[in-house]
Amino acid sequence: MKPRHRQDALVRNLRRQGTSTISRLAEEVGASRRTVLRDIAALRDEGFVIHSETGPGGGLFLDPRSVQTTARLSVAEVFALLISVASMRAAGTLPFSGLADAALAKIEKALPSDKVQDLRRFLDCLYVGPLAPEVDITNLGKMDPALLPAFEPAFLNRLRLRFHYRDAKGVETTRHVEPQAMLILPPLWYLVAWDPSRQDFRHFRMDRISAPECVEGSAFRRRQVPFDDSVRPVRQTLD
Amino acid sequence: MKPRHRQDALVRNLRRQGTSTISRLAEEVGASRRTVLRDIAALRDEGFVIHSETGPGGGLFLDPRSVQTTARLSVAEVFALLISVASMRAAGTLPFSGLADAALAKIEKALPSDKVQDLRRFLDCLYVGPLAPEVDITNLGKMDPALLPAFEPAFLNRLRLRFHYRDAKGVETTRHVEPQAMLILPPLWYLVAWDPSRQDFRHFRMDRISAPECVEGSAFRRRQVPFDDSVRPVRQTLD
DNA sequence: TTAATGATGCCAAAAACTGGCACCATAAAT
DNA sequence: ATTTATGGTGCCAGTTTTTGGCATCATTAA
Numbered sequence: 373m374k375p376r377h378r379q380d381a382l383v384r385n386l387r388r389q390g391t392s393t394i395s396r397l398a399e400e401v402g403a404s405r406r407t408v409l410r411d412i413a414a415l416r417d418e419g420f421v422i423h424s425e426t427g428p429g430g431g432l433f434l435d436p437r438s439v440q441t442t443a444r445l446s447v448a449e450v451f452a453l454l455i456s457v458a459s460m461r462a463a464g465t466l467p468f469s470g471l472a473d474a475a476l477a478k479i480e481k482a483l484p485s486d487k488v489q490d491l492r493r494f495l496d497c498l499y500v501g502p503l504a505p506e507v508d509i510t511n512l513g514k515m516d517p518a519l520l521p522a523f524e525p526a527f528l529n530r531l532r533l534r535f536h537y538r539d540a541k542g543v544e545t546t547r548h549v550e551p552q553a554m555l556i557l558p559p560l561w562y563l564v565a566w567d568p569s570r571q572d573f574r575h576f577r578m579d580r581i582s583a584p585e586c587v588e589g590s591a592f593r594r595r596q597v598p599f600d601d602s603v604r605p606v607r608q609t610l611d
Numbered sequence: 612m613k614p615r616h617r618q619d620a621l622v623r624n625l626r627r628q629g630t631s632t633i634s635r636l637a638e639e640v641g642a643s644r645r646t647v648l649r650d651i652a653a654l655r656d657e658g659f660v661i662h663s664e665t666g667p668g669g670g671l672f673l674d675p676r677s678v679q680t681t682a683r684l685s686v687a688e689v690f691a692l693l694i695s696v697a698s699m700r701a702a703g704t705l706p707f708s709g710l711a712d713a714a715l716a717k718i719e720k721a722l723p724s725d726k727v728q729d730l731r732r733f734l735d736c737l738y739v740g741p742l743a744p745e746v747d748i749t750n751l752g753k754m755d756p757a758l759l760p761a762f763e764p765a766f767l768n769r770l771r772l773r774f775h776y777r778d779a780k781g782v783e784t785t786r787h788v789e790p791q792a793m794l795i796l797p798p799l800w801y802l803v804a805w806d807p808s809r810q811d812f813r814h815f816r817m818d819r820i821s822a823p824e825c826v827e828g829s830a831f832r833r834r835q836v837p838f839d840d841s842v843r844p845v846r847q848t849l850d
Numbered sequence: 851t852t853a854a855t856g857a858t859g860c861c862a863a864a865a866a867c868t869g870g871c872a873c874c875a876t877a878a879a880t
Numbered sequence: 881a882t883t884t885a886t887g888g889t890g891c892c893a894g895t896t897t898t899t900g901g902c903a904t905c906a907t908t909a910a
Contacts, residue, residue, distance in 0.1 A: 375898075394856065404900045409857070418683070427908030428854040440683035443721035444658070446676060449714035456696045456711045472695045475688035482682035613897095614867075633887065643869045648888065666877030667885040857906080865898065873889085880883075 378403060379411045380442075383420065386434040393431040450479055526551050526586050533565070535584040537576055548587070549574065617642060618650045622659065625673035632670040689718055765790050765825050772804070774823040776815055787826070788813065 373381075381401045386392055398408045412432065416422055421435035445453075457472045526533045533551050538544045549565035563576040612620075620640045625631055637647045651671065655661055660674035684692075696711045765772045772790050777783045788804035802815040 393854090395854095406900055406902095407898080410899085413857090424856055425908085426854085426856045426906070427910095429909065430855050430907085432856085438685065440685055441689060441718050441721045442681055442683055443714075443718040444679035444681055445714050445717060446679055449711070449717070450680060452711035453692060453696070453714050457692070472688070472691035475682075475684050475692050478684060478688070479680050479682040482680045632885090634885095645869055645871095646867085649868085652888090663887055664877085665875070665885085665887050666879095668878070669876085669886045671887085851910100853908100853910085855907080855909100858904085860902085860904105862901095863899080865896100867896070868894080870893095871891085875888080876886080878883100878885085880881100 373402070375411065375414070378407075379415055382408065382411055383415065383434065383439065386422070386432060387436065387439065391431045391433045397432070445479060450476075453479070526584075532587040533563075533584055534587055536582045538580045538582070547574075547576070549576075612641070614650065614653070617646075618654055621647065621650055622654065622673065622678060625661070625671060626675065626678065630670045630672045636671070684718060689715075692718070765823075771826040772802075772823055773826055775821045777819045777821070786813075786815070788815075 378401050382397055385397060385400055394405050394408050394412075398405045401408065403411075412422055419438060419440065421438035423433045423435065425431060425433075454476060457476055532548060534546065534548045536544055537547050547565075547567065548569065549563075549567045551563055551565045563578055563581065565574055565576065566572075567574045617640050621636055624636060624639055633644050633647050633651075637644045640647065642650075651661060658677060658679065660677035662672045662674065664670060664672075693715060696715055769789075771787060773785065773787045775783055776786050786804075786806065787808065788802075788806045790802055790804045802817055802820065804813055804815065805811075806813045
């Protein structure tokens with residue numbers, strides 16, 4: 373058995389039994405006393421808090437608060453969590469958000485990639501706010517989540533995006549833009565993009581976008597997105 | 612360099628360069644061609660999707676969607692993420708929430724502990740809704756996050772909780788209750804608990820609780836919490 | 851004092867990893 | 881058809897890491 377798996381088994385046994393002794397653990401995981409001791413030391417190095425007491429009746433005790441998980445998440449999943457947490461922080465009403473931030477920071481650090489940092493920069497542009505009371509939610513279509521996979525590579529790799537867009541008047545056009553940010557004003561998502569042919573920024577309601585496609589090999593540089601909190605009052609005019 | 616770290620380096624290089632060849636990677640990570648090939652095989656076993664093409668101009672290509680992280684999170688951190696995601700789902704306005712759910716499911720599964728499932732049962736009672744427009748947020752105190760660590764073991768281990776409570780009239784009493792659920796109505800958190808001395812459920816505003824303390828060795832069983840969505844209209848009467 | 855327990859250092863055996871080699875398959879270029 | 885650049889596999893000896901046994905010490909309850 374690989375060291376890593378054996379150490380996981382040790383943690384499991386310690387959790388289940390509350391307290392145990394080196395010899396018992398050694399028998400349970402099929403390793404020698406010496407090896408278990410080394411594994412315990414390794415776990416302590418990794419941050420597990422394991423108390424020990426010598427003498428008859430002594431043994432090991434794992435502090436449950438120090439138990440950790442080793443989930444493997446994809447970049448997309450990290451992105452999803454990121455949005456969730458960023459949104460809650462923007463809403464500003466939940467405690468634990470500090471902990472959630474810390475957790476995400478860990479996840480990002482463990483990710484063998486620095487692309488998530490790029491995503492984070494886009495997230496900085498997000499604003500999540502309560503819906504104005506006069507807006508009729510049922511009348512506002514939501515974007516189709518099935519379209520999202522097409523957007524991700526565009527943001528990750530700064531690729532131009534081509535899609536069909538049906539504007540407020542129902543007129544359908546084909547656009548070819550450089551995605552700059554996502555703007556979230558629940559329950560609507562907007563794509564903020566630079567339109568090279570018009571030399572200007574445009575907002576697109578995500579639910580009015582269809583057939584999005586990344587244009588391969590078209591990396592562009594990021595532009596200064598011309599809004600911040602002041603976007604708030606603009607809300608009613610977006611569509 | 613340890614195999615694990617070398618493999619991480621490989622993934623980093625592949626992500627950065629888009630595509631590469633075995634020989635180039637071998638030089639970059641300071642290992643032999645054979646070893647890199649073995650590492651690639653190991654990565655594939657772990658779920659990384661690495662395409663390869665033979666012949667001149669060929670090479671390796673890592674599908675970015677398959678890149679994974681190996682963060683180690685504590686139970687408390689998982690709880691924090693859980694709340695974040697559960698809240699967003701309750702708000703019902705964000706896409707990606709399916710992905711976030713999947714990510715959390717993975718995290719929970721990887722956690723060598725089943726305590727998080729217990730936490731999840733509490734979370735099922737959460738309701739997160741937009742604040743009624745007539746409520747003046749600035750007048751509503753928020754709970755002190757510093758108090759939270761005292762609550763966590765109470766929920767995790769079903770322990771009785773003792774605390775001081777200052778009610779709406781400013782009268783301070785000492786309570787001794789069995790915590791049953793957290794009720795979130797932004798920006799306020801409520802503790803829903805069974806009060807054995809009164810043989811009834813009580814709601815406590817978290818920001819009016821002080822000096823919370825777990826009562827060790829006092830495990831209790833869960834009671835049927837007598838509310839669901841119908842709690843919504845009750846809102847104005849809670850305090 | 852004794853016995854049970856955690857903890858550390860040392861060393862040889864065992865296991866895993868590594869790098870070199872030969873060799874194969876494929877596909878583009880000549 | 882040949883050459884060349886590439887990924888991929890099997891084998892084996894050398895190297896490195898891990899393991900298990902041993903001796904030994906410290907601590908504490910009986």
